[in-house]
Amino acid sequence: MPSQNKQLNHNVQLILNAVGEGIFCIDIEGLITFINPAGADFLGYMPQEIIGKPLDMMIKTLNSRRESCTGSKNSIFKVCRDGQVSQSFQHFFRPREGNPFPVEYIARPIVEDTEIIGAVVTFRNISERIKSEEELRQYAQDLEKINEELNNFTGIATHDLQEPLRKVVTLADRLTMTNGNRLDEKGRDYLDRIVSSIGRMQRLIVDLLDYSKTTSIQHEFSMVDINEEIQDVLSALEIQIEQTQARIEIASLPQIEGSPFQMRQLFQNLISNALKFHKPGVPPRVHIKSEKRVKGSWTLVVEDEGIGFDEKYLNRIFQPFRRLHRQEEFDGSGMGLAVCKKIVSLHRGSITAESKKGQGSRFIIVLPEKQTN
DSSP states (O other): OHHHHHHHHHHHHHHHHHOSSEEEEEETTSBEEEEOHHHHHHHTOOHHHHTTSBHHHHSEEEOTTOOEEOGGGOHHHHHHHHOOOEEEEEEEEEOSSSOOEEEEEEEEEEEETTEEEEEEEEEEEOHHHHHHHHHHHHHHHHHHHHHHHHHHHHHHHHHHHHHHHHHHHHHHHHHHHHHGGGSOHHHHHHHHHHHHHHHHHHHHHHHHHHHHHHHHTTTOOEEEEHHHHHHHHHHHTHHHHHHHTOEEEEOOOOEEEEOHHHHHHHHHHHHHHHHHTOOTTSOOEEEEEEEEETTTEEEEEEEEOSOOOOGGGHHHHTSTTOOSSOTTTSOOOSOHHHHHHHHHHHTTOEEEEEEOTTSOEEEEEEEESSOOO
8 A cells, every 4th residue: 555655646746747837835834835847947946945935935926016915915825814716817926037927826725634734826827828919919909900091091092093984984975975976886886885894993993992891880780670671672672673573572580780781781782683693584583581590690591593603603702803794794893792791701600602503592691699799
């Protein structure tokens, strides 16, 4: 039996020597009875220089304001008095040389036969972690500033770009009115193509501005009734729905926490696409439904019976300015689904699609019911 105890003590000692965290013990009088090599190294001592010395002398503790904590102010001594576990995340230890370093420690009472005989403290130097957190905070602040500047630039740039385009349109109209009858067929064709190209450029600029705006209002969240927002969308698309003789079927949809403006943008883009990409001569049909998921989220589905697409282009359709069809076939800038993806991302959700060429498309959106901070 003694040999087993000796072996056990030896194993315990090996473990304590190997751990990377600092560990030390004090007795009821506040004298250090043990410290492992890692703990002594953090403090700039050899273990034998510390053992047997008073805690206040060898391990100087500072609070979050870097004020000295000695005697009754030191929570480690309090553990010996009341037997309660003490944990700290905002204290500092002062080493033999150099500046105090931040520590995270937990102190537990040592009890023998129901009597408190001391305390054991496990601590770690969290300097690197605090440095990383500060760098991450600074990076987030820098990124937010860059995004703000980019949004401002986009707004200014799109405004400045539209002004010369409007002037070109005005001049083209004047040219048509004053000299249109003097142009031959080829000249009128060139003029029509110039006006058409300018129109596409103007729509592209507006879409780009809308895309950049989705970031600026991401924090304006409230409870949104999706049914009401879609009714507003259908009202806005009334002429397009009448022209295509579309049939829109809407099941009961949920309320979620989000941006009302962005929810309207999301469904307006999806429904507009369904109306645009319908089969020639066949009135579009659109089905919108939802399903409650586990863990407080909803699946929303927008399904059409249109021309569909090859799923090998799935990732491409959500990228800005990426189109699967020629401008001559279907008008647009290729920004609609990119805006959808950005909106869903800002709402901490996901969007994907299922489709086969000639067999319609299903856009599947998963959104949390409540936004968590």
